Amino acid sequence: MGFPLLSLITWLPMVGAAIILSIRGDEKTVASNARWTALWTTLIVLIVSLVIWVKFDRTSAGFQFVENVPWLPEYKVGYKMGVDGISVLFVLLSTVLTPICILASWESIQTKVREYMVAFLILETMMVGMFCAMDFIVFYMFFEAVLIPMYLIIGVWGGPRRVYAAVKFFLFTLTGSVLMLLALLAMWVQAGTTDIPTLMHTSFSAGMQTWLFLAFFASFAVKVPMWPVHTWLPDAHVEAPTAGSVILAGVLLKMGAYGFIRFSIPMLPLASAQFAPFIYTLSVVAVIYTSLVALAQEDMKKLIAYSSVAHMGVVTIGLFTFNEQGIQGGLFMMLSHGVVSAALFLIVGVVYDRIHSREIARYGGLADRMPGYAFAFMLFAMASVGLPGTAGFVGEFLVILGALQVNFWLAILGGAGMILGAAYTLYLYRRVIFGRLTREDLMHIMDLSPREWAVFVPLIVLTMWMGIYPSSFTGFWDASVAAMVKQHTAALLETTKLAGVMH
């Protein structure tokens, strides 16, 4: 066991939180110190996490940077951390987005700044820990603990209906998670361990797989979110502060999809294959229905929230095609959506900070006063639509390729999301940016400040990089995905053979 790099980036934010809690002085000093401490902590975490990017061995399909500390030795539960090709980039996504969130909340959060920053640092610990966990119990603990800071972030610093949104978010997610806990316990009892790599190679009986899958589905589908359990998302997004929406869209939604690819698909291959048509149906409904709903929205954040549901629908189609293109596309889409939708929420946050309204009709003609803003908005809008050359295109294209191998109509209907996506995104863009500047207060609106540019530039670079040279990202998971697809096919083949022998 080498240097505990993953534990370092997981628990470092907690150290930052402890420092912030120990700051004394008047309110202004505390607020300013809290901001700077949070920013520096998250930046240090980001830099340390880049070491993982550099040192990660892309040719290996296994877990790397593994740490293992006995925790409940009698029950074969260990504090085990490690990343493989599938999880490593999500760790980086979390560590990139958190400092951006801190920076984005610099001026917009003025009350209880200390608590806000502490909540964000705790959130970072939970997110990173969840993607690094190699033990199911440890994973569950981080997965579930995310609820605490997120509940407070929405509830304390949110909009007018924040209480409703926070409680709804909490209860929806918790209901799914406790059912997953039962499935986890059942697997623990069956396999005698909660070590994820071991569980991946444990075969469960077909009947048990069905029940386990349904229990996992209850948890992950809420988190993704899939239609029809997506209704908490628009509420949570609309009421959350900008940075809260960014983390919600950027990372928390990925936790559900990550759960599918980490647990459901490799551990329960038979049930996954059996339920794939069911997942396709829900995903296609999500893509088409929520895209149409997005067209009718009057609130910018709500529109982007619905578009997230549609995009995540494409992700779930990709993951459940069980072929390399589909899974790679799903993973890529998760990453690109993490960057692009996060950026779009930040875009909304910029005008919300100035005018304090998210109503689309309230704006118009912003291009005159805010050319820089119009440029950034356009770039992210195009990426969201899936324009070639931007991050959004690669994922959608691969998913459609993967879906074509499964079913022609699945590919067509899943691809319809791109067209509908173009419709609502461009419609939004036209109404906000183009047209005539008529409102009095919009006449004096300021373009992006240097701090805001500092927020957007990394995201712009990432969006373009992912679009133009995707293989520097796909390279990470090539080996892991290939291994997973191979194992899945082998597991299915095994059962068919068995069934052949029985008959």
Next chain:
Amino acid sequence: MNWTLALPEIVLAVIGLAILIIGVLLKRDAVTTCTMLTIGGFVVAFMLVLNGGQGTGFNGQFIADGFSSYSKLLILAGASLAAILSIDFNHKQGIERFEFPVVMLLAVVGMMVMVSASNLMTLYLGLELQSLSLYVLAAFARDDLRSSEAGLKYFVLGGLASGLLLYGISLVYGFSGTMDFAKLASVLTNPLSASPGVIVGMVFVLVGLAFKVSAVPFHMWTPDVYEGAPTSVTVFFATAPKVAAMSLLMRVMCGPFGHLLAAWQSLIVIVSIASMVLGAFAAIGQSNIKRLMAYSSIANMGYALAGLAIGNADGVRGVLVYMTIYVFVAAGTFACIIAMRRQGRAVEQISDLAGLSTHDPLLAGLLSIFMFSMAGIPLLAGFFGKLYVFLAVVNAGLWTLAIVGVLSSVVGAYYYIRIIKVMYFDAPSPAFDARAPSLSFVAAVTGLFTLLFFVFPAPVVDAANVAAQAIFK
């Protein structure tokens, strides 16, 4: 006759009598001195239990084993926390009397006898010593109508429960010819040949004990007594007696009646499900935080009973871990509730907590740790309690119990996070009075336990494992 096995109980009882004399003789400051001496007595008993021998004494009436030691340590810890909390509350409420800690101490002696019982008679004696002391405590604020009402209600219903228990004991004795746990177990080795009279008697014993742990449908007294009794008494009710009664229930069900598992398992499952569901749903409508905690304790006992329903060492281990965590979290929560005073008066409405995070971020932070823990959110201790119980339940394949249990924990989470919502999201109401250091101490100690339990869960779990194995030897 190996009387040294009962040394902790004997020493504690003698200390109690000595404190009584000291209290009468001292003119000034009797209360603080007596409370300190009581806590000192608990510490001495704690040490004696830790270093005590094991075995059976008093002609098989009394047993000291790993299980009884674990429960006694937990009872003493819970009682000590409650005693510390009582100092400040009783002083400010003007019900400061030196008898208070002494009665508490006698109740603890009763509980220690209960968990060491290895004969139905010892069981009854311990239970009655405990109950009588608790009746007195419930009515301790005798000039307060609510407190007297609580005391009377508890006395009448408790008397009924004791009667049922005694009736059950007499049936068991009549049909089996023995009251000794070990002999009962050997008489009942073959469940098919067990006489129906014994089974009826066992059900009566179960009912009497279910009353003491306030499990549905024998919970009616709990909300009224919790609300009416002075808060310093409520915190005591919520911690040590619950541990004692639950331990006794485990000992009786898994020991002498262990072979009748098939007969009592479904009963416990039903009681457990009813407690979890009622505790979760009935708490939603409460506006008084003490009443809410009463329903919360009913639900918590439901989870503990779920572990007992399995009737094996796994389940007992889960219950012990659960109770350990519950005692600390409940004591911490009540420390926060006792700190709710405005202009010298105790307030106990949930709405009084509004905006607490603005005036007193530390108290709000601690109370939210306890609430999230009660809701079973991971990293906090409460999650591990549920984890071990449900692990055992799933292992035994009792799926209905498991599914109802986790779903009612979601309903329960609703009212716990509602308290956090009131503290953090609502507009501030006037600030509370300054906290006494004793309250901050208890809240901080239990808060740290709740927060950091996840780092080293192994010692508690291992100790509980050893204790659970002892029952089934």
